[in-house]
Amino acid sequence: MNYIAELNAFDRWLETNYLPALSELLWRKMVALFNRCGWAEWISVDNQRLMGLIQVKREATFIDYRNKLVEAGLIEYQKGKKGSPNRYKLISLSEGKNNNTFTSEVQTEVNPVVQSVVNPVVQSVVNPVVNPVVKTVDINKLNQTKQNKTNDTPYSPPKGDAPEPVPRETVQYKKIADYWNSVCTELPKVQALSDNRKKAVRARVKEHGEETVLRVIALVKQSDFLCGRTGNNWNASFDWVMKPANFVKVLEGNYVNKAPAPPSPPGTARRLDDLTDNPFLKIAMEEEMKNE
Incomplete structure (x- = not known):
């Protein structure tokens, strides 16, 4: 059966036939159940479930609406044994006597020919392979199976709560x-x-970019103090340079070599203040320079 075809055929059927509104709703709910069960020939479902689908509280009221469907030839009903739910069979409207005249005539003429040619071939291939189809499906057992599958499915967080991907490392440490x-x-x-x-x-x-880090390393090489060339028995290590405060000092030129003082031009008198801060030594040197 085809779900849409059955609904369309039912709407056409209602144009010339009458059903109470709740009987109509019950038929539509049962068609949905048959569709979920793969259009099994018979399905088993208890009254309480069907009553809940059409929002009916009294079982006697439900039975009355169900009987309307039976009387209209839309469903077949078999009372379940003690402890077992009732069984239902859906009578197709799109494939049965209610279908349009053209379809009925075509089926009358074509079906016998097709079945006589195709069925023997199909059955000879399919029957040895495919197990017999189970005609009756218990809707309660089907729901329980789906529930078990749901419980076995591992939890996956919603998209909005998914952890952000770890960014790929871009620092070239080895370089x-x-x-x-x-x-x-x-x-x-x-x-x-x-x-x-x-x-x-x-x-x-x-903080500074890779090029700046390489430039700071070059500045370390140029510094006599950091490379231990000043005789102070100390030199800088890689870890020392990479500390934030030390890195900035090197970058800002705190350890750049100081240029030597330019020599005085020939004939230029030396300033005593440039030679010493000792006042007694200044007096002695002034006297010496006077005697020169």
Whole structure:
């Protein structure tokens, strides 16, 4: 059966036939159940479920509306045994006697020919493979099976609550470490990139950019003080340079080599203030210069 075809055929049937509104609603709900059950020939469903579908509280009232469908030839009904739900069979309107005359005539002429040719071939291929189709479906068992499948399905968070993807690492740690080793040859080499070192490098790159980090390393190489060339028995390490305060000091030129004072031009008198701050030494030097 076809769900849409049955609904359309039912609407055409109502043009010339009468049903109470709740009997009409009950038929539509039962068609939906048959559709969910794969159009089984018979389905089993209890009165309470059908009463809930059409919002009827008294069972006697429900039975009256159901009997209207039976009397109209729209459904067949079999009372269930004790402890078992009733069974129902849907009478197709789109495929049965209520269909239009043209369709009925075509089926009358064509069906016998098609069945005589096709059915033997199809049955010989399908029957050995396919198990017999179960004609009766218990709607209560079907719902229970769906519920079990739902319970077995692993929980997946809604799209709005899904965790954000971890951004791909873009800091080129090895490039920066290799540049330090190749430029600052007088200083301790970077032998390993520990998590703490990566954290410090990542912070400096985020704050100043990769090019600035490489420029600071070049400034370290140019600094006599940082490279230990001033005889102070100390030199800078990679970790020391990557500390935020030290990094900024190097970047701002605090450790740039100081240019030597230019020599005095020939014949220029030396200022005593440039030679010493000792007042007694100044007096002695002034006397010496007078005697020259």
